[in-house]
Amino acid sequence: MKSRTRNYLAASASAATAASILAASSAQSAELTLCWAAWDPANALVELSKDFEAQSGHKMSFEFVPWPNFADRMLNELNSAGQLCDLMIGDSQWIGGSAESGHYVKLNDFFAAQGIDMADFIPATVTGYAEWPKGTPNYWALPAFGDVVGWTYRKDWFSRPDLQAEFQAKHGRALDAPKTLEELKQVAEFFQGREIDGKTVYGASIYTERGSEGITMGVTNALYNYGFQYGNPANPYELEGFVNSADAVAGLEFYKSLYDCCTPPGSSDWYMSENIDAYKSGQVAMQMNFAFIWPGVHADPNVGGDRSGYFPNPAGPNGHFAQLGGQGISVVSYSDNQEAALEYIKWFAQPAVQQRWWEMGGYSALRAVVEDPSFATSQPYAQTFLDSMAIVKDFWAEPAYASLLLAMQDRVHNYVVAGNGTAKEALDGLVQDWIEVFKDEGKL
Amino acid sequence: MPETVIERAAAATPAQIARPLRSLSDRALAWIFIAPTIFLLLAVNIFPLIWTIRLSFTNFRANRPNAEVQFVGLENYRRILTDPDVWATMQVTAHFLIATLVLQVVIGFALAWLINQKFRGNDLWTTIIVLPMMLSPAVVGNFWTFLYQPQIGLFNAAVSFFTGGDPAGFSMIGEVALAPWAIVIVDTWMWTPFVMLICLAGLRSIPQSIYEAAECDRASKWRQFVTITLPMVLPFLMLAVLFRGIENFKMFDLVVQLTGGGPGSTTELTSITLKREAFEKWRTGYASAYAIILFVAVFGISSIYVKALNKVKAR
Secondary structure (H helix, E strand, C coil): CHHHHHHHHHHHHHHHHHHHHHHHHCCCCCEEEEEEECCHHHHHHHHHHHHHHHHHCCEEEEEEECHHHHHHHHHHHHHCCCCCCCEEEEEHHHHHHHHHCCCECCCHHHHHHHCCCHHHECHHHHHHHHECCCCCCCECCEEEECCEEEEEEEHHHHCCHHHHHHHHHHHCCCCCCCCEHHHHHHHHHHHCCEEECCEEEEEEECCCCCCCCHHHHHHHHHHHHHCCCCCECCECCCCCCCCCCHHHHHHHHHHHHHHHHHCCCCCCCCCHHHHHHHHHCCCEEEEEEEHHHHHHHHHCCCCCHHHEEEEECCEECCECCEEECCEEEEEECCCCCHHHHHHHHHHHCCHHHHHHHHHCCCCCCEHHHHCCCCCCCCCCCHHHHHHHHCCEECCCCCCCHHHHHHHHHHHHHHHHCCCCCCHHHHHHHHHHHHHHHHHHCCCC | CCCCHHHHHHHHCCHHHHHHHHCCCHHHHHHHHHHHHHHHHHHHHHHHHHHHHHHCCECCCCCCCCCCCCECCCHHHHHHHCCHHHHHHHHHHHHHHHHHHHHHHHHHHHHHHHHHCCCCCHHHHHHHHHHHHHCCHHHHHHHHHHHCCCCCCHHHHHHHHHHCCCHHHCCCCCCCCCHHHHHHHHHHHHHHHHHHHHHHHHHHCCCHHHHHHHHHCCCCHHHHHHHHHHHHHHHHHHHHHHHHHHHHHCCCHHHHHHCCCCCCCCCCCHHHHHHHHHHCCCCHHHHHHHHHHHHHHHHHHHHHHHHHHHHHHHC
């Protein structure tokens, strides 16, 4: 009882402090720097933030780094206790390390004081972007940008009567957005090397990039659905038999077979931007990519509008999941402008701002926005976004996530792209690598 | 009236400064002058080296400044030297070094020999040939990525033109067998001019009178080449190999731009592994041990090589 009273008093004091800070700070203007990746949503956020500048009197500046260098650049900044960023929209996997190393400000008291309730956000985004340890109500970020791997396809090609008839005759079903991974491969094989409008086209562009996180963000969409698990659900760091189960091996073999049969030549190191280029230039019938690209695809003069369709990652024999992307927005603990940064988060969490965020091309994670009856029909890809967000799964968010990620990048690329060894050997090797990392971390 | 610069400087020095200076020995003065340089060298080179050696015996991680740092003895060294992946990376680096050095020396010397012949447009050709080495490796890596594109790349189109094959039928940077050669080709294209320039300096340093004497003795052109040109250019060639060897041992930017170390680990050089360990996995202690091992290897090989070079020069 005593302890509860003490906690209550502490929480009240923190809330009062946070409220007074906000009240006091609104009188002073600060120059805030927000750090994020350099991509389309970041440009939308610049526009959106003009409202904040007008309302608060604070000046916003932005530091955007291209995706392949984003983690390197920003984690260096955080690890060196740099003061470049006041606000960080960091990748979901950074949350563990950033929380444990003290890079991010814990936001529980602030949320409580401002009436920001995590139950108002899509649960997967709260777990993925804000919580550490996972599954506990310890919040280090506000879900800022919901994202998930999904697929884009050339609806105009799929609807051609001659191709429809040929596909129907071959596979006994209509040429349509695939529902399963096997169907996806059939469709990709169907288009591979085909002449369309006098040009050779290919089945699908998938993630194969080696240097940062690309191939891992791609292959997990097959692995999860074949039965891969990060560990024993009852014993989190027990990897043997889960990471390298027979089902996981089959999933990895599937991804390699998809790479071998149905991707454009030279796509051995492709990630988001290369897949977009291949799709927009009419090289591929389908592309795997994060949902953030969909507004850009829809607006594209060559492949946009009715010419493109969207579908969630297809189901596999043992499940239906999609790789979670997206980020939360955090206050950097080394910032001298924490009060103003918290003010920005308070402003950003407002339903009206989140609604505008969605309209400008940002994927809001606020349930009031995505659960609005008009949401699903507001954009051609909105329903696919909702369906995809309902099946997300994320990579490790451990403090040692980078070591875990790089090990997976190496093992998977070595098998899928370079063709070295077998899928079983690749996953057995991955288990050994991850065990070594967890031993180093003192978790095994 | 002081006449020389030194005398004028001495006259202009205030007495209270001049008096203690006059009492300094030449050796003390010399130390005063070189002290800033020595301090800089200690701060920038020696201290980091000692610090790296110290870190290599610990489990320190730069991204966990608050974590307890434990002394692990030779564990990092043991792990590196018994890791087959590390040896595979060393092997890749060795292959890359040998292939690039052989090609650059052979082509560089041949180009230097041709340029050394007097012909019209000699200077223009020299300028054109040295252009690639003036470009930034990052730029070179980027545009060769486009040249190697199977569908739109000029390289594939050129190969296809001569062989009649499908240009999209092979991927220079995406296939295990071709990717190492893709890097060797670009590095050779970029740095052969450097070897050529050094060889050209060697060729032009040979006195014409030696060839005239050989002509009088009726020595054939081949004999002149083998007994005069080659031995006299050899020290220059060895110097070029030393420079290029050291540069290519730490090759990073070009490979990252072209293949990122892939496909698989086919083109992962030691420098890429080291960077990933140090700044992506943040295993600072382990990466320090790796750096020390590489340093010892390069230092040892270079020392042996420099001794050989001095012997050749002394002949």
